[in-house]
Amino acid sequence: MNLNTQAIDVSKFIKKYQYPILQDWMQNLKAQSVRADPAGDEQLREHCNQFLDSLAEALRSGKANDITSESWDEVRNLLTEISQARAKYGYTPNETALFIFSLKQSLFTRMLTEFAQDAATLVSIMWMLSTLLDGLGLFTIEVFQKSRDQIILRQQQELLELSTPVVKLWKNILALPLIGTLDSDRTQIVMESLLQKIVDTGAEIAIIDITGVPTVDTLVAQHLLKTIAAARLMGADCIISGIRPQIAQTIVHLGVNLEDVITKATLADAFVVALERTGSSITNRPLA
Amino acid sequence: MDRIPILSMGNLLLVIIQFDMHDRLALALQDDLTEQIVKEQAKGVLIDISALDVVDSFIGRVINNTASMARLLAAETVVVGMQPAVAITLVELGLALTGVKTALNVEKGMALLGKSSGR
Structure with missing residues (x-):
């Protein structure tokens, strides 16, 4: 059979x-x-x-x-x-x-x-x-x-789409709070959404906040610099904020050159600089 | 051969590129522009590339070189209206155009030129 x-x-x-x-x-x-x-x-x-x-x-x-x-x-x-x-x-x-x-x-x-x-x-x-x-x-x-x-x-x-919001902080000022590790794919998406937002809002200054980035190695720094260079080509300046003490140490030890970029410790400091650049200012007024 | 028109406004030169450039057109623009700067004694050059969808390393370099030449001839160059995709391409190509001033649109570019020439 x-x-x-x-x-x-x-x-x-x-x-x-x-x-x-x-x-x-x-x-x-x-x-x-x-x-x-x-x-x-x-x-x-x-x-x-x-x-x-x-x-x-x-x-x-x-x-x-x-x-x-x-x-x-x-x-x-x-x-x-x-x-x-x-x-x-x-x-x-x-x-x-x-x-x-x-x-x-x-x-x-x-x-x-x-x-x-x-x-x-x-x-x-x-x-x-x-x-x-x-x-x-x-x-x-x-x-x-x-x-x-x-x-x-x-x-x-x-997750990629969720984790890269670009927020408008003020007239002509954008903020980009980065959370999580920056790899090539994310950098690409971050760059695209930032540049598109610059076109949409006509912003002159973008604050990149890296408080939520766990580590900054040479690769991450290079990705950051790329994003900054691309934003500059569109006519917008970038400020990096949210650099934690350990990260400042790593950056210097690694010999990463961030000297051409404005850096601030906190988002608030960066915001003040951005306001000055765009001709606005914040004053305290006495409470009534 | 087609030429890209160069408009003269006061002591500024205005170049608006309205289609994708090929290599020879870019070189011709470089020639024309340097000559015009000398002829008009221009203090500033504004190049609008908002209609440019594709930029390769050659065009990127020509833009960079043109800006350097203009600076030698004592004219400030501002490149305005770069598309996001073009900006990303140039950065990936390693051409960050560090010597060139940039602005989002013609209005902002004009303001930038006005500021730097002290008017």
Whole structure:
């Protein structure tokens, strides 16, 4: 008996016992998973049933050894959908893979009774199914991993956009409070949003506040200088504020040259300088 | 060949670049501008590049050189209206145009020239 006719046999077998297999499978799933399916039992049952349907359909084509082939498209699409949903709900890879692996037990117990009289067939069918389900299980993990990566990537981007606001402090004065480490990607976004804001507001002075930057190494300093140079090309001067004592020490020890840039210890000091430059001033008036 | 017009306003020269320059046009502008500075005895030059979307290292260097030449001829140069993308490109190319004064728009550039020539 060759592999193709075996696959067709299995397909018939699944169709014949679809309901009891489904029941067993559901029970296994529920017994093994730590938490209930967020979409509810109904949804899970629906998924399982669809999977058995499409599995039987794909096996009927006889190509049990190649799950990347066309006849397995539907199975793969369904698994992709399920894995992606699970990645979104924060399942562990383990729980995701269990979906496929827990089917083995219910299939195999039923096969034991069905093919009891022919041990050789039983073994070869079991071997085929086992490899097949392993392959599908690995596929779910791969999809799961991919969706998780996508989620992380999206969050990174959102974080980037969130963490670089440019605020208008006064007429012609902008402030750019930097929080977190400055890498090349962030510098690019910081630069773009600062320059765009300079165009929008016609600002003459931008205060870059680095209170929230944990460390300043040569690379970060270089990125800062680049931003300042770009702002200057647009006709705006920059002031760096929020330099903490340790950071002042590091900058000098590293030999970074910030001499051409106006630097101040606090944002307030920088603001006063900026006001003077733009011709405004703050005075205290006696309280009435 | 096309030429970029150089307008004379009092003792200032006004250059408004209205399309993306190719290399020869940039060099021609350099020639014309230096000659005009001498001829008009200009004290200041204002170059508006707000219509320039693309700047390569060559154009960047020509702008820088033109400013240096103008300074030799005792005229102050202000480059105005640089696009954000152009500014980022120039910085990434390592051309920070340190010798050139810059302003956001023509109005501010004029104010800057007026201030430095003491009017």
